[in-house]
Amino acid sequence: MRALTSINAEIHRRERLFAANGVNHINQYQKKYKLGEVTEPLPHLFLISDEFAELKQEQPDFMSALVSTARTGRSLGIHLILATQKPAGVVNDQIWSNSRFKIALKVADRQDSNEMLHTPDAAEITQTGRAYLQVGNNEVYELFQSAWSGADYQPDKDDQGIEDQTIYAINALGQYDILNDDLSGLEDVEDIRQVPSELDAIVHHLHDLTQTLKPLARPWLPPLAIRVYSQDLRPSAFQDLWQQSTGSLKALIGLVDLPSQQDQRIIYHDFETEGNLILYAAPGMGKSTFLQNLIMDLTRQNTPELLHCYLFDFGTNGLLPLRSLPHVADSFMMEDSEKITKFILRMKTEMATRKKRFSQYGVSNIKLYRQLSGEQLPEIMIMIDSYDGIKEAETGEALEAMIQTLSRDGGSLGINVVITAGRTGVIKSALQANFKTRISLKMTDNNDTRNIMGRHDYTMEDIPGRGLILVNKPEVFQTALPARGEDSVAMLQALQEEAEEMAAAWTGPRPNRIPVVPEKLSLEDFMAKPSVQEAIQDDQLPLGLDTVEVKSVGIALKQLTHMLVMSDNEENLSFTFKSLIIVSNALSSQTIKTLLLDMDGTLEEYQQKVNTYLSDKETILKLIQQVKIEIEKRKQDNRWIHWLILIPSIEQLIQDNGFNQDEFIEVYEEASKVGIHFVIGGYYNFINTNISILAKYLKNHSRIALISMKLSSQNIFDKVYNSKEQRLLHDETYLYYKNESIKLKLVSE
Known part of the structure; x- marks a missing residue:
């Protein structure tokens, strides 16, 4: 349905252009363009479907919408060409009535001819390339010979004196029947050269010609790439971003496909305005990679003075490579009961302290506090990968209660929460209510995606990092990869190297780790x-x-x-x-x-x-x-x-x-x-x-x-x-x- 959405977007774009320039037909617009009255060129757009019988069988709704779209878009310069070998049962009344021009080559039987022309004539054709042209309701009805593009391309044929020696007989219907084959002395040629066909030559010439022309806006963009790198979307190095850092929480997510707007653009999540974020995805679909990218982008923009991170890894150790980041206060595994308990105590103390500080200045959020106090109070990001495992942790109940409090009251205090989960049922509704933004990658059950994102027509693909995000309505996006690498191993290695590079580059104060008593105190x-x-x-x-x-x-x-x-x-x-x-x-x-x-x-x-x-x-x-x-x-x-x-x-x-x-x-x-x-x-x-x-x-x-x-x-x-x-x-x-x-x-x- 992406193609149809793009076509509708093109129709709306042309309608806006026509309305802005006071025309209602493409011919009028093109005349204005030739006179220099408008600057944006607008060519005719042909939509061509070969073997559209297959398309109609596989996507009947799409086919109907496509024909209807072509009808309404005719004056806008949008035209539809459909081709099929077997029209019986395929060319219905809607297609026939909305197709003013019909061409029928030789068809298998009289029924097929009647489907196309409402006459049996096309079944009687014997010559290759011979066809009937019908315009409207027999306003024009002619038998003609179509051009053959498969002949050898011989631009100097006339200079060489090559003549066509083929002999034809004209039958009672006025058709030409070949009586002999003209081999043009081929049997005497010792060196046989491969010569391009006339079609190849035309395509090659058109390709060369378009290289000299200014590219036009495409009706639809190519599909999203499977691998999108964050360094391509935000190319600045962390050293440069740290120097100009003012505490941005606008985190890069990836690239979103907007066919309805004929656009693909970088999409961000601004924690300052959009708050907490929750991501759902089936195993292996990119939950950890999503968090890795989010964390790396935030740490590239902010120094450890402005951003502290707490990483909870209840999944497959996807966050462990980030532990060496100077922004990371601590990381937690499922079995770290002592550390998790101390984290809960620390957060209770931190929230109480921040509320007290804010009240001293009469402010309600961290942004105003920073402006009035001059203190660069750090933002706190709490990242939880695979929330499904929290129930299995010894301190799971207490941690859930703390996350509930943090996600509800922490936003204005500069504390934000990001959660990934594999199933919708593991997160209580009271907790989900504290998350403004919900994102879904591919889920095991497609109904889960609809429950998360609302109604949509997109079929989730088995591409890691591919998912849906709300941009007024659910749109497809591709998660950015946090580092370059040919495979997962190379990417993780690059990730660790950058984290260690950040750690070596930062000489200022770092967030305090959660203190843990050693097993044996010497x-x-x-x-x-x-x-x-x-x-x-x-x-x-x-x-x-x-x-x-x-x-x-x-x-x-x-x-x-x-x-x-x-x-x-x-x-x-x-x-x-x-x-x-x-x-x-x-x-x-x-x-x-x-x-x-x-x-x-x-x-x-x-x-x-x-x-x-x-x-x-x-x-x-x-x-x-x-x-x-x-x-x-x-x-x-x-x-x-x-x-x-x-x-x-x-x-x-x-x-x-x-x-x-x-x-x-x-x-x-x-x-x-x-x-x-x-x-x-x-x-x-x-x-x-x-x-x-x-x-x-x-x-x-x-x-x-x-x-x-x-x-x-x-x-x-x-x-x-x-x-x-x-x-x-x-x-x-x-x-x-x-x-x-x-x-x-x-x-x-």
Whole structure:
């Protein structure tokens, strides 16, 4: 139907030309053109269909429309020539009545002749090329001999004196019958040369002649190319675009075919005015390539200061080659539950922050905010490939809720969402309502395309990247390829090279990645983190990494009193003390001194990592007396080093007959005032239920604690109920401090 649409467009174009120049017939227009009164040439247009019986059988509606179009376009200079070998059942009343001129060569039988001429005469023709011409209703009815274009082209025939020696007999009907064959001495020719036919010569001459003429506008353009490269549609290099970048969100999509306008033009999606975008496509039809092109075009136009991207790849890893772009804050796979959870938290914070900033300037969108504040707040693009897989992700439900919020409220805040999906049913109607633009490539079920794009007559082709987009009505387009390459492998390689080139060219600030806690946190990696070094410089005792922000969490030594370490299993309790020993050992001895009172000897292997290691019960009891003396000394002189006294087992301490609990509590209460800090560990059940004086005291008076068990499984410290709370790994704990709890990753050896 593309051809018919183009023909109708040509009719409308000619009608506009005629109306503008005050004519109603092509002859009048051409006369004006010859007189120089109009500047645009307008030739006659002939529509020729060979074997139109096949066309009528395959496309009956098209054939009817074509004949009707030719009738209305006659005065506009549009003419139709139809040819068929078997007119019976093909030349109907509409075709016959709308065809003023009819030519019938020799036909098979009288019925065929009657179909064409309403007379049987054409069936009686015996001579090749002989034909009847009928004009109107027998206004002219003549027998004639058609010209033969297949003869050898011999321009110097007359000069050579070549004569036609053929002998003809004229029969009673006035027809010529050949009586002999004129071989013109061919049997005597030794060298036979291939000579072009007169038709070939005419075609060649017309071709040469048209090369000297100015090309005219074609009634319809050639079909869309299968491979369209973005570099051809937007040829500027990213270096040049970065220099003049002002934050454009006009993303190149590809090339759209507009036969109704006799045009093929570049099509864009402007996120600033058109908002979120959703693309549907069957597997292998170009979803990932569409996103690749969109991302590359946006990053070529915008520096990483102006654009941040988050890439969700729930499909076939099509977005992985783009991870090295300096604009990409982070990429996510289906199994990245921790990162996705942190992304959700980041977006909540980002939206709240932007709303607050906008309210300070009394504006409602990012464009006005940039103008009034002068701050180049970056646009955020969230790209999700194969949304179908979101249900399978562990955090899928929470992510869906976040995407719903972002797509609804994010546009004015400078946050846009692009989604690709393989099926319409995977995206809820409430979410679809937040997407102004919907695009469809070929779907598995053609009805899905109509549900997405509305009614259309286009048959979706099996061409990757070929689809429909709304340009007032559904129109065919071809997705631009993001990089040049003979095949997919070469294209991906070129894509990666350009991404790495961008990364090397950009020396400014980049978007912060989603922090992820390492599977194992070594002391070397822990101490290398800037947040840990800052904590040490601020005289803090760093305890571990916040599992959300992945930054150091610690307590200022001046604010540290004592600490309770509590767990429901031996592994977690022991590991927590080991981590404390490892970290404190890495600190300067001028800052802190570590004493380990290991009554059951379970941490004997760490005695080289502490300043003082004691396992003998009598010696430990004597040390407590020495601490009492040290407290008095420190009260007189405030120049002292912090002591960290580690007692891994409160049970062992209490069960010793020589241990005075009341005296210990007195020491305990005074020690923290002069920089002596007890870290006492024990099992939760013992601390919670034991009736000893010290156990009750620690239960009721501890304000700082490392809780190495599920918060929901204890009731000593405040907690927020979480039905999805996971059991802690052996190197995880909660820091309870200032009535709040933070989950930490502990340092391992």
